[in-house]
Amino acid sequence: MEINKSMLCHQKIVSIDQVSFAYENKTVINNLQFDVSERDFVGVIGSNGAGKTTLLKMLVGLLKPTSGEIRLFDRPLSQFKDWERIGYVPQKNAFNPLFPATVREVVLSGMYTKKNVYRRLSKADQQKAEDAMLAMRIEDLADRRIGQLSGGQQQRAFLARAIVNNPELLILDEPTVGIDAETQIGFFRMIKHMHQHHHMTFIMVSHDMDMIQSYLGTEPQQLSGGIKFYVKHTHDPEDCRETNLTHSLGQIREMIGVQ
Incomplete structure (x- = not known):
């Protein structure tokens, strides 16, 4: 049976159904209802303490909602196992130097998941890692200990880790903090191209x-407590063609001036 590509580009990737979260007696997120469709770009803005990082930690299973349900790729979070489909970059201060x-x-x-933690990496896997490091301009740091790098260099390493497996969903928690202005511009051009x-x-x-x-518009699609959600949809079926990360990395190198 032929698959309708336009239908594929409207599937729900994330479904947040009346989700609340509280630290002890302090409610941080209250009855949040929000859906993310395939190829959406969702920008999350809010003041400190509004629950932005808490929300992302719930999406990747690090925290459990106090109430409500989260579904990933149409599966309840408690049953979701396909973590290779998701790339995640936490805040820089979550890293042990x-x-x-x-x-x-x-x-x-980034190539490993709980399902394949013991598998041997192939030459293709190794090449993906080399390409990802080149794209983020850290190929000359490949053999350095991660704790020896500057904050910006560390963040680029974790960005490379997040994109190495060509994820379908990329979750980023303030990914450009501590990165120089030129690299910030190149990174944002990269993710816009990939989107x-x-x-x-x-x-x-x-x-x-x-x-x-500048990319998602000036009006948030939704307000929830102190969090604003800005959303841009890219669902045109004619755009759904390139899936190989190598293509993206070639574009990235051009965008940030890497030869």
């Missing part, structure tokens, strides 16, 4: 209102 791994090892770790031309959906927390509004 004493973690004993090289940059290459950190990037390669516009690939089967990728983005949820990104950012403090940069100008960057969010």
Whole structure:
């Protein structure tokens, strides 16, 4: 049976149904109702303490909602196992600087999930890691310990880890904090390209209102407590063609001036 591509580009990736979360007696998120469709780009803006990071941690299973339900790819979060479909970059301050791994090892770790933690990486896997490091301009740091890098270099390493497996959903928690202005511009161009031309959906927390509004518009689609959700849809079926990360990485190198 032939698949209707226009229907594929409207599938729900994330469904948040009346979700609340409280730390002890303090409610941070209250009855949030929000859906993310395939190839949406969702920008999440809010003041400190509004619950932005808490929301992302619930989406990747690090926290459990106090009430309500979260579904990923139409499966309840408690039953979801296909974590290779999701890339996640936490806030920089969530990283232990004493973690004993090289940059290459950190990037390669993005190829593993609970289902395939013991598999041997192929030459193709190794090449994806090299491409991802090149795209983020850290190829010369591949053998350095991650804890020896500057904050911006560390964040680029974790961005490379998040994109190495060509995820369908990329969740980013203030990914450009601590990165120099030139790299910020190149990174944002990269994710805009990947959103516009690939089967990728983005949820990104950012403090940069100008960057969010320049791409997603000036009016939020939804307000919930202190959180604003800005959304841009890219569902044109004729755009649903390139799925290979190598294509994206070639574009990225051109965008940020890497030869």
